[in-house]
Amino acid sequence: MKENLEQKRFQKNPIKGTKFTIAISSAKGGVGKSTFATNLALALKNIGCKVGLLDADIYGPSLPKLFSINQKPESDGKTLKPILKYDIQCMSIGFLTDEQTPMIWRGPMVTSAIKTFTQKVSWKDLDFIIVDMPPGTGDTQLTFAQEISMDGVIIISTPQEIALQDVKRGIKMFDKLKVKIIGLIDNMSHFIGDDGKKYAIFGEGGVKKTAEEFEKEFLGEIPINPEVGKQGDLGLPIVECKPDHEISKIYKSFAEKIKSTYL
Ligand SMILES: Nc1ncnc2c1ncn2[C@@H]1O[C@H](COP(=O)(O)OP(=O)(O)O)[C@@H](O)[C@H]1O
């Protein structure tokens, strides 16, 4: 009986309509998760994958802004239809609410929204759904790990000690929940000035060191580049509008790695 209960409790419902679900996480906010999730999705699309983007940040959705989406998804009363933008199937709580309305929801409502987005959205024929996680180690992460199957998670951090502290908590959580950590990314690793010099604004080497400490793969660095933020604010991510930019090439290499690992 107990065994049954446990089985039931951890019964996982994979997202229908996709072969693989990959989450972009980090216990810290502002390290570039949403930027990474959107650009990785576009890089995967550019190398021929069918991709969906699920913005799972219920309290602070970014996808409407980052992809410049202002329309509401259609519904047939049973399912919500993802919005197609840049050839990517997109869903975000931000498509359903006013931009400036704060979400004042308790945990169970967040869990229920996540279930709606994973089970009641008509995702179609996808190779990958990239899930943009909120910061923290809370209800959203738990729901994805325990009730929805995730095929892997990529952890983003800046090299700053305060970000790394949270990242370590995040790694321990996913290890405990037995979610495969694909690897760690050092975002905003450094800045190359007009003088050609390298400036380690948030410190150096910390993400790689953390990866080694926890025996995870270090996937690589993405430098600070003002173009990244500018394009994000315009709702036209750098990988979409400048696929040959040095930053876009870095994203392409990550996308190739993901594609060859899973497909
Ligand atoms: N490599 C980068 N170079 C420059 N700015 C970046 C880079 N990565 C992220 N940013 C900027 O950092 C800010 C936070 O990024 P965001 O993706 O919203 O973080 P998170 O989702 O982790 O909260 C945004 O203004 C974004 O444009």
Ligand SMILES: [Mg+2]
């Ligand atoms: Mg975000």
